[in-house]
Each structure stands twice: as structure tokens, then as C-alpha cells.
Amino acid sequence: MVRHSFVSVDPDKCVGCRICEYVCSLEKDKVFNPVKSRIRTVRIYPNINASLTCRLCEDPACVIACPRKALEKSLETGTILIDEDKCNGCGWCIEACDFGSITLDPENKIVKICDLCDGEPKCVEWCPEEALELTNRDILAQKARLDAVKKLLKASLEGA
Amino acid sequence: MKVKVRYLGPIRVMLNKKEEGLDVPQKTTLLGLLERLAKVYGESFVKEVYEPKGKIREGIVVTINGTAVGQLGGLKRQLNEGDAITILPFFAGGG
Amino acid sequence: MYAYTGKILHVNVSNGNVKTKTFDDEFAQTYIGGTGFGIKTLIDNQKPGIDAFDPENPLIYALGAVCGTMVPCAASKFGVFAKSPQSNMLGEAYSTGAWGAELRHAGYDIIVIKGKAKKPVYLWIDDESVQLMDASHIWGKSTLETEETIKKDLGDQYIRVSAIGQGGENLVRVACLINDYFRAAGRTGLGAVMGSKNLKAVAVRGSNDVKVASPSDLQELCRDLYERCKGPKTSKYRTLGTAANVLSMNSQACMPTRNFQSATFEGAEKVSGEYLNENYVVKIQGCTSCAMRCEHIATVPEGTFKGATARVEYEPTMAFGPYCGVDRLDAVIRAIELSNLYGVDAISTGIIIGFAMECFEKGIINEKDTGGLALNFGNAEAMTQMVEKIALRQDVGNIFAEGVKGASEKLGHGSEEFAMHIKGVEMTGYDVRGLKTAALGYAVSRRGADHQRHGAYGPDLGGQVDRFKAEKNRGPIVMANEDNYCIFDSMILCKFSRGIWKGYDEIAKLYTMVTGIPMKGKELQVAGERMSNLARLYNIREGLTRKGDTLPPRVMKLPIPEGVAKGSFVSQQDLDILLDGYYEARGWTNEGVPKPERLKALKLADYSNIIKKKRESKA
Numbered sequence: 001m002v003r004h005s006f007v008s009v010d011p012d013k014c015v016g017c018r019i020c021e022y023v024c025s026l027e028k029d030k031v032f033n034p035v036k037s038r039i040r041t042v043r044i045y046p047n048i049n050a051s052l053t054c055r056l057c058e059d060p061a062c063v064i065a066c067p068r069k070a071l072e073k074s075l076e077t078g079t080i081l082i083d084e085d086k087c088n089g090c091g092w093c094i095e096a097c098d099f100g101s102i103t104l105d106p107e108n109k110i111v112k113i114c115d116l117c118d119g120e121p122k123c124v125e126w127c128p129e130e131a132l133e134l135t136n137r138d139i140l141a142q143k144a145r146l147d148a149v150k151k152l153l154k155a156s157l158e159g160a
Numbered sequence: 161m162k163v164k165v166r167y168l169g170p171i172r173v174m175l176n177k178k179e180e181g182l183d184v185p186q187k188t189t190l191l192g193l194l195e196r197l198a199k200v201y202g203e204s205f206v207k208e209v210y211e212p213k214g215k216i217r218e219g220i221v222v223t224i225n226g227t228a229v230g231q232l233g234g235l236k237r238q239l240n241e242g243d244a245i246t247i248l249p250f251f252a253g254g255g
Numbered sequence: 256m257y258a259y260t261g262k263i264l265h266v267n268v269s270n271g272n273v274k275t276k277t278f279d280d281e282f283a284q285t286y287i288g289g290t291g292f293g294i295k296t297l298i299d300n301q302k303p304g305i306d307a308f309d310p311e312n313p314l315i316y317a318l319g320a321v322c323g324t325m326v327p328c329a330a331s332k333f334g335v336f337a338k339s340p341q342s343n344m345l346g347e348a349y350s351t352g353a354w355g356a357e358l359r360h361a362g363y364d365i366i367v368i369k370g371k372a373k374k375p376v377y378l379w380i381d382d383e384s385v386q387l388m389d390a391s392h393i394w395g396k397s398t399l400e401t402e403e404t405i406k407k408d409l410g411d412q413y414i415r416v417s418a419i420g421q422g423g424e425n426l427v428r429v430a431c432l433i434n435d436y437f438r439a440a441g442r443t444g445l446g447a448v449m450g451s452k453n454l455k456a457v458a459v460r461g462s463n464d465v466k467v468a469s470p471s472d473l474q475e476l477c478r479d480l481y482e483r484c485k486g487p488k489t490s491k492y493r494t495l496g497t498a499a500n501v502l503s504m505n506s507q508a509c510m511p512t513r514n515f516q517s518a519t520f521e522g523a524e525k526v527s528g529e530y531l532n533e534n535y536v537v538k539i540q541g542c543t544s545c546a547m548r549c550e551h552i553a554t555v556p557e558g559t560f561k562g563a564t565a566r567v568e569y570e571p572t573m574a575f576g577p578y579c580g581v582d583r584l585d586a587v588i589r590a591i592e593l594s595n596l597y598g599v600d601a602i603s604t605g606i607i608i609g610f611a612m613e614c615f616e617k618g619i620i621n622e623k624d625t626g627g628l629a630l631n632f633g634n635a636e637a638m639t640q641m642v643e644k645i646a647l648r649q650d651v652g653n654i655f656a657e658g659v660k661g662a663s664e665k666l667g668h669g670s671e672e673f674a675m676h677i678k679g680v681e682m683t684g685y686d687v688r689g690l691k692t693a694a695l696g697y698a699v700s701r702r703g704a705d706h707q708r709h710g711a712y713g714p715d716l717g718g719q720v721d722r723f724k725a726e727k728n729r730g731p732i733v734m735a736n737e738d739n740y741c742i743f744d745s746m747i748l749c750k751f752s753r754g755i756w757k758g759y760d761e762i763a764k765l766y767t768m769v770t771g772i773p774m775k776g777k778e779l780q781v782a783g784e785r786m787s788n789l790a791r792l793y794n795i796r797e798g799l800t801r802k803g804d805t806l807p808p809r810v811m812k813l814p815i816p817e818g819v820a821k822g823s824f825v826s827q828q829d830l831d832i833l834l835d836g837y838y839e840a841r842g843w844t845n846e847g848v849p850k851p852e853r854l855k856a857l858k859l860a861d862y863s864n865i866i867k868k869k870r871e872s873k874a
Contacts, residue, residue, distance in 0.1 A: 015548040017541040018353070022325040026474065031464035032324050033360065045399070045436050046564050047538035047552045106462045128481055128546040168506060169499040170491055172529060207487060219491065219754060221716055226507070226819025230718020248503045249491050250716050 004078025319747030352435030360461025420598025468771030508818025522582025574605020689820030730836030
């Protein structure tokens with residue numbers, strides 16, 4: 001079974017510093033510009049913080065939505081490949097993405113989607129809070145399972 | 161002789177202790193006292209409070225009876241019966 | 256140009272005229288950014304001697320050299336400048352969050368706002384599109400509602416807003432600017448300057464790249480800096496936060512308590528950083544590109560002030576806690592929250608309320624004046640209500656909205672003797688009676704009572720000097736600290752991160768990596784001295800003399816009553832020794848006036864007419 005990894009955020013650890021946005025635009029475009037970043041940070045008053053990027057959906061809404069068939073899910077990495085000649089910046093994919101993980105380059109008007117930096121995402125490397133992680137759905141499920149069992153055990157122990 | 165050590169800030173949190181009384185030999189220096197505490201509390205105490213080369217770490221102030229030890233001859237200062245030693249952090253406020 | 260945009264945006268809110276001017280490498284190299292840009296722009300754009308509320312008083316925003324990059328704790332810092340309605344001298348305040356970076360991405364390094372709109376407006380900067388928008392629906396609203404309404408109206412949650420609350424609208428002299436919900440450009444009453452222009456906010460959205468000269472070198476340096484940010488030099492900010500100062504200051508008997516009636520507070524444990532973290536802090540978060548994070552967001556879980564939420568630092572905790580004799584953190588959090596919402600400086604507001612409490616206890620004001628509040632020291636509820644009364648100018652709040660200095664002048668009855676301000680700006684959280692290097696720093700601070708222009712409490716509390724003794728050698732210490740802080744405030748680097756930097760040389764190297772402009776450590780140091788001198792010239796032009804470099808009466812007359820600093824105060828003789836040492840170190844006359852030769856060496860000869868006039872008026 002192929003397990004594709006993607007960048008996941010732990011909102012408890014994320015402090016909203018946006019360093020991920022800066023390193024992403026620096027890595028990909030050699031400039032500092034959050035609107036060109038493939039990962040974007042959200043802060044909701046007063047203290048909710050999270051950075052979101054492509055989650056490599058198994059049946060990606062963006063690919064289905066693209067009227068020009070410019071997007072395609074890579075079988076090898078699971079990332080969304082963009083055919084820059086076909087993309088005309090219409091934005092259907094942006095609207096279709098449930099996580100707001102697709103952005104439009106303000107200059108060339110072609111969409112940008114996380115490509116995982118060839119398997120070593122810069123945002124994960126630089127996050128000073130270790131809030132970002134390259135992981136997959138199986139691992140996330142394992143963690144959730146462990147947490148759930150710990151909680152249940154704790155409750156039963158306290159009950160006894 | 162008996163001395164009292166008071167902890168403030170991150171050191172208090174780290175040791176989970178506000179203060180303690182200690183019995184130390186006569187002529188114990190401040191360095192001697194800190195070394196003894198380091199033996200009890202380990203590496204993290206050394207890292208937080210003083211550099212091994214016999215210097216109190218930047219951002220940490222040690223006072224004896226309220227006077228900063230910089231004005232009392234530093235770590236070589238000999239302690240006296242009943243001295244109150246405070247280990248505290250200090251830093252800037254907002255901009 | 257790298258990093259810098261090289262653009263200055265001039266906006267006249269009277270008629271909506273917008274002009275973009277440019278600056279060159281030489282201007283950048285000479286004034287660096289932030290405080291350097293701010294002071295230079297103010298002295299060049301303000302007609303000498305005008306009132307702070309004159310429409311011609313320019314409200315200036317200025318960014319630092321490294322703004323909008325990944326340099327830790329520095330991407331989003333900005334300075335705000337104008338003639339201060341508190342001191343009638345240099346007004347300056349700094350803030351962080353995300354607003355500063357957004358302005359650079361929008362394409363500007365400096366904004367100069369003049370004029371007065373006929374009806375409330377806000378400024379909307381969307382890259383090159385700059386316009387005045389109707390603000391009548393948000394006039395009278397809090398800073399939080401203003402920020403949220405503007406984002407909603409313009410339909411973009413990523414728009415950044417720097418706004419005033421009711422305090423600024425009502426020309427409260429300690430009004431501030433709030434951006435990104437929690438961040439304040441707090442000191443010297445700049446919110447009132449914005450309010451005097453009928454301007455409610457500056458909203459910004461930017462989409463431009465920030466390019467640096469040597470991206471890979473910068474990335475390597477930043478990798479190292481980020482590691483240093485995680486190290487012991489910043490651990491205090493990351494864990495307990497600045498509120499840990501409460502117990503430190505208290506143990507050293509330099510905790511301003513009950514309007515300087517004491518320097519130790521018996522309730523300190525209950526308003527300490529330790530207590531705060533255990534019971535109130537819900538999240539610690541950071542500003543844009545912050546690699547250390549210090550924002551301690553605290554929420555009150557129960558009781559009268561349930562739900563109150565604020566970013567808690569040492570200074571406001573001191574001001575609403577010990578200074579008002581209040582030992583309840585829930586009330587402190589609520590008072591800080593109200594200060595932010597109404598847009599009044601939490602430090603100054605707390606100091607004013609402490610002053611008001613003493614006026615009340617001495618019978619100078621009574622319950623009729625306060626609208627029924629028993630304004631005794633320690634009355635936590637009355638304290639929080641006073642924040643509202645000051646911001647809204649209700650009852651006696653109308654008098655206290657003038658600040659401690661203005662209020663004491665109106666109230667009389669000896670209240671001047673316990674009005675704790677310097678140059679019209681309220682004291683901050685260090686009892687300088689027993690910190691004599693810091694006392695000098697406060698006396699000469701260009702923006703009035705202030706610890707952040709010099710940080711001169713460091714050598715006092717660290718034991719490098721005898722803190723109870725006034726000596727001439729404190730002059731060079733304060734001077735070196737001031738010039739160094741000028742560089743931090745012009746790059747602009749967060750002062751909480753100052754422990755990670757290895758001196759001028761490293762900062763100069765960073766400057767060149769980012770801007771491509773050659774710079775040496777020594778040159779930066781001189782630039783710092785240039786800024787200090789230019790600020791002095793500005794203040795002299797607006798009327799400052801040696802007499803103005805002074806300390807509040809209580810610091811000079813009332814010895815600290817107890818604790819390890821018992822008996823200490825700063826006599827006139829002490830102050831004279833300190834000032835003489837400082838002026839000498841700076842190469843100024845004993846009247847505190849820079850000399851022409853030094854000005855020439857600092858490339859400030861253009862301003863020598865200011866000192867010439869000074870000499871003529873003396874003759």
C-alpha cells in the first residue's frame with residue numbers, strides 16, 4: 001500500500017509566526033512574499049493559530065474541478081501536479097479546495113500548490129515550534145488512537 | 161552555618177521550590193554554594209544559573225542580602241551565617 | 256534597492272492628496288530605518304513649535320531595514336512618530352504583529368500623514384492603490400471592532416489594521432495605536448495625534464516581493480539565529496514571560512508601588528509571572544517571523560471579569576497591579592483588555608489611575624468627581640472602571656485624560672508633588688530612586704520617562720555598578736546603551752532578542768546581506784550616535800533645555816521607605832553629577848546642546864541652525 005505523506009500542523013504548537021510562509025516563498029521564488037507561499041497561516045482572535053497546505057486528498061476536489069485538466073495527482077508522490085501551459089488562473093480549484101491550500105501567483109496568474117520540496121519540505125525543517133510535520137493519514141490515525149486509549153485508561157484508572 | 165536560598169522566575173519553576181535553608185561549612189563561598197546546588201539539581205541548574213567557568217550567566221542576578229554579588233566580589237564572596245541568597249532573572253519590559 | 260522599497264507615501268487627509276516620493280541608498284545608509292527614518296522625517300516635515308494637534312503635525316510610520324524578511328523577531332516591527340501631545344517633544348512608539356511586514360509588501364517604507372479630514376476616515380493602502388475611506392460607521396468603536404469591521408468591509412481577513420479606539424478619538428493624551436488585536440504602539444500619545452486628524456485607522460494589504468541581496472547567506476545566518484533564539488538567552492521570554500519581573504523587581508525594592516509611596520508590594524506573589532502562568536495563560540504565540548514567541552495570552556476563567564482576555568507583560572501588570580495597590584490578576588487582565596479596546600496606553604493609564612487614587616485618598620478629588628467610585632488604592636473594580644472613564648472622558652476621567660502632568664496642573668493642591676512623569680510622559684516600571692544609572696537614562700530619555708531608550712537598569716541590577724551611587728561614569732554607559740538601542744530600533748530588531756546578537760559587527764553584516772549596502776559595525780555605531788543627536792536637536796528645537804532633563808519630584812525628595820533600597824533617592828546634586836557625566840560623554844555643552852564640530856562629523860551639519868538659534872536666544 002502506498003502511503004503518501006503531507007505537511008500537517010499541530011494547532012496546539014503553532015504560534016502563528018508565519019516563518020513557514022517566508023521560507024516557502026524563499027525556497028520556491030527566491031523572495032519573501034507570503035502571498036506566493038504554498039502554505040498559509042491563519043490566526044483567529046484571540047489565540048487560534050494554524051498553517052495549512054495541501055493535504056494530498058485521495059480524491060482531490062481541485063483535480064475534479066479544473067475545467068482545463070491542468071491538475072493531476074501524482075501516483076508516485078501523491079502531490080498535485082500543475083500543467084502550467086493549461087492553467088489559466090480561473091480559480092475553480094481554489095474554490096474547490098476545502099483547506100484553502102491553493103493560491104494564485106499574483107504575477108504569472110498560475111496556481112501554486114505544495115510539492116513537498118522533493119520530500120523534504122522547507123517549512124517543516126524551519127518551523128521553530130516543531131508544529132509542522134511530514135506525516136500520513138495512517139500515522140495520524142495511530143496517534144489519535146493512542147491518545148484516545150490513554151484518555152480512556154486514565155478515566156478507568158481514576159474511576160477505580 | 162545556616163544560609164537561606166530563595167529562587168525566582170524560571171529557576172523556581174524548574175526546581176518547583178520557592179526557597180530552602182541550607183547548612184554549609186564555614187567560609188563557604190558563593191561558588192561553593194552554587195556547586196553544591198548543582199550537585200543536587202544537576203545539569204539543568206548549571207545551564208540555567210552559571211557558566212561552568214565560574215561566571216554567573218547573563219540575565220541571571222544573584223544577590224546576597226539584597227545586594228548584587230557584582231558589587232560584593234562576585235562568586236568568590238564568602239558567605240556568613242544567616243545570609244539570604246536570592247537567584248533571580250531580570251529582563252526588559254515592552255517596547 | 257534590496258529589502259527597502261525606497262518609497263515614502265505622503266497622504267494629506269484634508270483633501271485626499273497622495274504623493275509618492277523616493278529615497279536613495281545614501282539616505283538609507285545614513286538613517287538605516289525605523290527610528291532613524293522616523294526622527295529624520297519628523298524634523299524635516301514638521302513646522303517648528305506647532306501644537307501636537309495641529310493638522311500639520313505629521314503622523315509618521317517607518318519600517319526597519321530587515322522588515323518583511325525571515326530575520327527572527329524582526330519581520331514586522333514598525334515605529335510611529337509625531338510631535339507628542341504629552342511631552343510636546345519627540346513622540347515615538349514601536350509595535351510588532353503583522354502590520355509592518357504588510358506595509359513593506361505593499362511597497363512603502365515610510366508613510367507621512369498630514370491634515371485633518373472633515374469627517375472620520377480611514378486610510379486604505381492596497382499596494383499602489385491608496386484611498387481614504389468613510390469611517391463614520393466605525394467612529395466610536397473599539398480597536399477590535401474597528402479591525403474586524405474593516406476586514407469584513409473590504410472582504411479580506413489578511414488585511415492588517417493599525418487603529419485607534421475611543422481614546423484616540425477623544426484626544427486622550429495617552430491614547431495609543433493598536434494593530435493585530437494585541438500589539439500596541441503605546442507610548443507618547445500618538446493615538447491622539449491620529450484622532451486629531453479624524454483618522455480612525457491605516458489598513459494595509461501588500462502583494463509585492465521583498466528581495467534581499469544575499470538570500471542564501473541570509474538563510475544560513477538565520478538558521479544560526481533561530482537556534483540562538485531557542486537557547487538560554489531568550490528562555491525567560493519564552494517561558495514565564497516578562498511578568499516574571501514582578502518578583503525580581505520586588506525583591507530588589509524597585510517595584511513602583513502605590514504611586515511611588517513604596518518600592519515593594521506585599522501582594523507581589525499574587526500578581527507574579529509565576530501565578531499568571533499557572534492560572535491565566537492560555538496560549539503563548541508570536542509575531543511574524545518570530546522564532547522565540549513571547550505573547551502570553553491570558554484569559555480570566557471565572558468571577559467578575561470572566562472572559563477578559565489580554566496579552567500580559569510586566570509593565571502593564573506593574574501599572575495596574577502594584578502601582579494601584581491591586582493584587583488581583585483578573586482585574587489586571589481586564590484593565591489591560593480595556594486599555595487595548597479603548598486604545599489607551601496600558602502603562603500610562605495605570606500610572607494615571609495610581610495618581611488618581613492618591614488624589615482621592617488625599618481628598619483632592621472625591622466621590623462626586625469620580626461618579627461614585629471609591630477610588631482607594633487596591634479597589635480593583637474601581638480601577639477597571641477608571642480606564643473607561645479616562646478613555647471616554649467621563650466625570651473626573653476628563654481631567655485624568657490629560658495625563659498625570661496635565662491633570663496635576665488642573666487639580667493643583669500639591670498634586671504636582673506626586674505627579675510621576677518626566678517631560679509629561681508617565682513613569683514606567685522601575686523605581687529609579689535606587690537605580691542611579693537608570694535614573695540618568697530616564698532623565699535624558701528623548702521620549703520622556705522610559706526604560707526602553709537605554710535599558711540602563713541593566714548595569715544597576717546586574718551589579719556591574721553600585722546602583723545607589725551617582726557617578727559621572729554613568730554618562731558613557733547610558734550613551735553607549737542609547738546608541739545601541741537606536742540601532743535595534745532602526746533595523747528594527749526585537750529587544751527581547753537582544754541577547755542573541757553578537758554586537759554591531761554582526762548586525763552590520765546582516766544589514767549588508769539584506770540591503771546590499773556596505774556597512775561596518777563602527778559605522779552602525781556612529782549611525783546610532785547620529786540618531787541620538789538628531790533626536791536631541793529635534794527636542795531642543797521644540798524647547799528642551801537642561802532643566803527638562805529631570806526626574807519626578809518624589810524620585811528626588813522621598814527616600815525609598817523600606818526593603819534593600821531603603822533610604823535611597825536621587826538628590827539634585829546626584830542628578831547634576833549624572834547629567835554632567837552624560838553631556839560630557841556626548842560632547843555636548845553643559846546645557847545639553849550638541850556642538851557644531853560633532854554635528855558635522857555626524858553628517859548633521861544641516862541642522863546646526865537649531866543650535867545657533869539656541870545660542871542666540873541665550874545671548
